[in-house]
Amino acid sequence: MAEGAKTIAIEVLRYRPEQDAAPVVQTYEVPFTDDMSVLQGLQYIKDHLDGTLSFRWSCRMAICGSCGMMIDGKPRLSCKTFLREFAAARVRVEALAHFPIERDLVAGVDDFLAKLERIKPYLIPREPRRLDEGEYLQTPHQLEQYEQFSSCINCMLCYAACPQYGLDSKFTGPGVLALLHRYNADSRDGGRAERMELVNAEEGVWSCTAVGYCSEVCPKAVDPANAVNQNKVNSAQDYFLRFLRFGGAGK
Amino acid sequence: MSGRRPYVRSMSGWWRRDPFFVRYMIREATALIVALYALVLLAGALCLSAGEGAWNGWLAMLRSPVSIAVHVLMLAAMIYHTYSWFEIMPKTMPAVFVGGRRLAATTITMLGLAAAVAATVALFVVVRMLGP
Numbered sequence: 241m242a243e244g245a246k247t248i249a250i251e252v253l254r255y256r257p258e259q260d261a262a263p264v265v266q267t268y269e270v271p272f273t274d275d276m277s278v279l280q281g282l283q284y285i286k287d288h289l290d291g292t293l294s295f296r297w298s299c300r301m302a303i304c305g306s307c308g309m310m311i312d313g314k315p316r317l318s319c320k321t322f323l324r325e326f327a328a329a330r331v332r333v334e335a336l337a338h339f340p341i342e343r344d345l346v347a348g349v350d351d352f353l354a355k356l357e358r359i360k361p362y363l364i365p366r367e368p369r370r371l372d373e374g375e376y377l378q379t380p381h382q383l384e385q386y387e388q389f390s391s392c393i394n395c396m397l398c399y400a401a402c403p404q405y406g407l408d409s410k411f412t413g414p415g416v417l418a419l420l421h422r423y424n425a426d427s428r429d430g431g432r433a434e435r436m437e438l439v440n441a442e443e444g445v446w447s448c449t450a451v452g453y454c455s456e457v458c459p460k461a462v463d464p465a466n467a468v469n470q471n472k473v474n475s476a477q478d479y480f481l482r483f484l485r486f487g488g489a490g491k
Numbered sequence: 492m493s494g495r496r497p498y499v500r501s502m503s504g505w506w507r508r509d510p511f512f513v514r515y516m517i518r519e520a521t522a523l524i525v526a527l528y529a530l531v532l533l534a535g536a537l538c539l540s541a542g543e544g545a546w547n548g549w550l551a552m553l554r555s556p557v558s559i560a561v562h563v564l565m566l567a568a569m570i571y572h573t574y575s576w577f578e579i580m581p582k583t584m585p586a587v588f589v590g591g592r593r594l595a596a597t598t599i600t601m602l603g604l605a606a607a608v609a610a611t612v613a614l615f616v617v618v619r620m621l622g623p
Contacts, residue, residue, distance in 0.1 A: 257496035313509060340497030348497045384586070384593065403512060406502050451515045452579050469583040 245271040248323050250281050252293065253334040255341045263341060265332075266290075272323045278333065279307050279318040282345070295345035302459055305395030309345050310334040315400035315457045338399055338406035352396055355412055359420040359438055364431030382427040389422035389467055391460040398454035398464050404447055411447035412438060414454035414464035421467035424474075436478050445471045514575070521572035528565050577603030 247269050255263040268285045276284075279297055286293050298304040300319045307318040311333055312326070323331065339347035369376070398414040399405050405413045412420075420439065424432045438444050448468045455465040506512040538549035552558055580603050581596035588594070 255498050257498070258494060263498060263500075337500070338502075340499045342495065342497055381588070381591075384588075403502070403505050406505060449519075450579055450583060451512070452582055453509070453511045453515070455582060456511065463582065465579075465582040470585050472583075473585070 245273065247271050247329070248281065248326060249330040250278075250285065251330065251332040252282075252285075252344065253332070253341075254293070254344050255335075256292070257343060263334075270323075274322070274324045276323050277319050278309075278311055278316075278321045278323060278331065281323050281331075282318065282333070293345075294343045303393060305393035308336050308395040308397045308400070309347075310337050310400065315397040317395060317397070317459050320459055336396055336400040338402065338409070339396070347396070349396065351409055352394075352399065352413070352416070355416045356394070356419065359412075359416055359423075359435055360431055361419050361423065363423060363426065363429050364434070366428060366430030376428040378427055385427070386422045386425040389418050389425065389462055389464075392419055392422070392462045392464075393460055395459065397457045397459065398462075401451075401453040401457040403451060403453075404449060408443075408447065410443040412441075412444055414448075414468060415462075417445060417448075417471065418462050418464035418467035421471055424471075436475070439471050440475045440478060445469070445475055448472070518572065518575035518579075521568040521575070524565055524568040525572055528569065573607050574604065577607065 249267050250270050251265050251267045253263045254260070254266045268289050270281045270284050270289075272281060272284075277300070279295075279300060282293065282295050283297075286295075295307070295309070295318075297307040297319065299306070302317050302320045305317075308315060309318055310316075311318065311321050312331055315336060318333070333345060335341045335345050336347040339349065339351075342348045365376070392415060394415065396415060398418075402411075402414055405411045417439070420435050423429050424435055424439075440446075445468050448465075450465065450469060452465045454468075455463045458464060506516045535546075535549050538545040553562075577600050581599040584599070586593050587599065
């Protein structure tokens with residue numbers, strides 16, 4: 241670091257399960273330049289000040305979704321947040337809210353991954369085709385129905401922004417429901433009936449009270465609140481339409 | 492043996508943690524005031540059916556300084572609720588396409604607010620026309 245470089249105090253909520261009964265704040269003085277992200281600040285701590293600090297990261301460019309954390313109380317990607325933003329030369333970082341802290345800034349994501357698996361986040365072809373029959377075609381309008389929801393990078397910032405998930409983690413949650421909608425809204429997909437059971441459940445879309453903060457913090461403009469609330473309409477239709485079907489075949 | 496001992500943080504006072512949550516709680520709380528005002532109107536309807544004396548009593552109650560002060564507060568709450576309701580509206584509906592282009596969220600909010608203002612003005616005009 242150059243002489244006379246600016247420094248910032250990075251307060252980290254640390255938790256080392258083998259020695260801490262509860263998380264404790266530890267502050268590090270970090271020299272920084274205007275082009276340094278919060279993630280780079282943490283990397284500086286790890287490389288030069290304290291090798292025991294744990295945090296997740298990979299791509300450094302808001303693609304992988306690994307480095308989400310609470311930065312001054314807001315869920316943000318640490319690679320997309322710059323140290324220069326904090327004029328008071330002090331910033332506090334903490335593991336993503338509403339998830340258990342595994343260690344330091346590492347949140348436990350087992351619950352999220354289990355839910356993600358449950359919604360079958362892949363295309364279930366509406367009509368199976370052989371390779372020689374060619375690709376599935378789609379109009380730009382059909383693409384537009386789901387495209388924004390396919391931008392999700394599983395960073396879980398929306399879960400850290402959702403008080404309903406924090407209060408009751410049985411709620412499927414914004415990100416996973418947005419991905420569910422991404423496949424249900426795809427004209428090539430035929431898995432809607434299977435997924436609607438998860439939408440209709442109490443812990444599906446109906447646990448959402450339209451706080452809307454999930455969409456506010458999303459770094460990819462996915463707008464999960466929109467996906468969830470559109471599916472309240474779909475769920476209500478699903479419920480009433482089954483009375484119109486012969487034999488009550490609806491799920 | 493696993494050394495895992497995940498720490499779960501408390502949610503107590505969660506809504507004070509972020510100004511966004513405070514605004515959400517105000518939106519939800521002002522809904523109760525909207526319901527309360529419906530009760531005030533319902534009381535008026537009941538007094539009307541109970542006869543002239545009861546109706547005049549209800550009107551006199553509305554003219555009291557306390558009632559006017561409460562009404563000003565309820566109006567403020569109602570205006571905030573209307574704004575917050577249309578603010579969240581774009582998130583609660585499927586994408587709307589006009590002439591092949593998607594309608595922006597702010598356009599939907601503005602249309603909702605404009606409709607609320609138009610309905611309020613129309614109501615005032617009707618009341619003025621029917622009034623003494």
